[in-house]
Amino acid sequence: MTTLAQIEAMDAADALAGFRAHFHLPAGLVYLDGNSLGPLPIRAQARIAQVTAREWGDGLINSWETAGWIDAPARIGDKIARLIGAGKGEVLVADSTSINLFKCLAAALAMQPGRTVMLSESGNFPTDLYMMQGLAGLTGARCEVVQPDRLLASLDASVAVLTLTHVNYRSAAIHDLAAITRAAHDAGALVAWDLSHSVGAVPVDLESAGVDFAVGCGYKFLNGGPGAPAFIYVARRHQAAAPSVLSGWLGHREPFAFDETYQPDPGIGRFRCGTPPILSLLALEEGVDLLLEADQAALRGKQSALSRLLIELIGSHCEGMGFTLASPHEDELRGGHVSIRHAHGFAIMQALKARGVIGDFRGPDILRFGIAPLYLRFGDIYEAVTRLVRVMREEAWRRPEFNRRASVT
Ligand SMILES: Cc1ncc(COP(=O)(O)O)c(C=O)c1O
Numbered sequence: 001m002t003t004l005a006q007i008e009a010m011d012a013a014d015a016l017a018g019f020r021a022h023f024h025l026p027a028g029l030v031y032l033d034g035n036s037l038g039p040l041p042i043r044a045q046a047r048i049a050q051v052t053a054r055e056w057g058d059g060l061i062n063s064w065e066t067a068g069w070i071d072a073p074a075r076i077g078d079k080i081a082r083l084i085g086a087g088k089g090e091v092l093v094a095d096s097t098s099i100n101l102f103k104c105l106a107a108a109l110a111m112q113p114g115r116t117v118m119l120s121e122s123g124n125f126p127t128d129l130y131m132m133q134g135l136a137g138l139t140g141a142r143c144e145v146v147q148p149d150r151l152l153a154s155l156d157a158s159v160a161v162l163t164l165t166h167v168n169y170r171s172a173a174i175h176d177l178a179a180i181t182r183a184a185h186d187a188g189a190l191v192a193w194d195l196s197h198s199v200g201a202v203p204v205d206l207e208s209a210g211v212d213f214a215v216g217c218g219y220k221f222l223n224g225g226p227g228a229p230a231f232i233y234v235a236r237r238h239q240a241a242a243p244s245v246l247s248g249w250l251g252h253r254e255p256f257a258f259d260e261t262y263q264p265d266p267g268i269g270r271f272r273c274g275t276p277p278i279l280s281l282l283a284l285e286e287g288v289d290l291l292l293e294a295d296q297a298a299l300r301g302k303q304s305a306l307s308r309l310l311i312e313l314i315g316s317h318c319e320g321m322g323f324t325l326a327s328p329h330e331d332e333l334r335g336g337h338v339s340i341r342h343a344h345g346f347a348i349m350q351a352l353k354a355r356g357v358i359g360d361f362r363g364p365d366i367l368r369f370g371i372a373p374l375y376l377r378f379g380d381i382y383e384a385v386t387r388l389v390r391v392m393r394e395e396a397w398r399r400p401e402f403n404r405r406a407s408v409t
Contacts, residue, residue, distance in 0.1 A: 035370030038223030085205030104213035106245035108161035115160035155187035167197035167335030201336030224284030248273030302373035350402035
């Protein structure tokens, strides 16, 4: 069993330890929910103050040009591209993940005449399935949502596009992105990956896997802030042929010509729709920049070590308390969070939050602990498990106040 002395030694030897100082993390709190909402990068606070005072305050409308606001979606997209194995001009920051997925699926359907099925798996994040359903209602295309073990067998000549979330939001299980993309292509289908739980958390190489489309969140491991805009990736080889169904004015090849007929931008720019949220965009840029300063392989290594420690300590300190691991045991199959099942999971998480350990709960019985190596210490994991043991020993989760459901958890 790993001892506290060994855990302190791990923190002392951690080459990434310096990044923690770049985040605002309330004293005494153990924050294990960066897979849902990343904490505030201190530089983002300073950037927002500067942007509001100088660029918005003094520069006013001139700042679209003078402060580079107009280029921010593509500029930050190019930065995110470096985290997901994409090239310059293949990623754009815009809208929400849900909207971007809609754009990708609509483009894929249009590019595959004669194929009418959008395929996904049960257990995918609900918004992905909802966007498919909405698009099916508009286009007459069909949604097929199959059990995960039926996915590959369901790839037939009717499938226009397969859409999956790379890292499962409940279990953190990682799909084999390259192998599934290959299988979809062999069947003549396009693929659209949701990288919301992958970007900034696990290695992704879209180009070498030949991925067609991808989307992902800015507010999770990218630490872009609440409601940060999302990103969309469209492989360069598809850009000229992939129509943007949300043909807004900023996706026009010359938006400021105010032409009354839509003519798409020749590249990724066609997936812009309306005016980007500059304050949120520039806060996101700080989160992305910080992540890019870290060695990505070292980050993944530390994340695996932190996750292993959490699994080990829950296994040893909480033995016989009713917890079971809902995430894969193997590091290479597990993404950026660790999920644990317990019959009283909801109330346990509420009690844990009251003790200053923030994770989240996904029904019916999953406690999720986000493992963000940029700011977490091995000692935080130890502290979280120590407080969890206290909650369990005192049976704090039995208290009525921890059993009341809130609307956002
Ligand atoms: C896998 C996945 N996709 C999409 C979303 C939602 O994205 P958005 O709110 O940007 O539409 C989430 C949110 O948690 C998610 O986990």
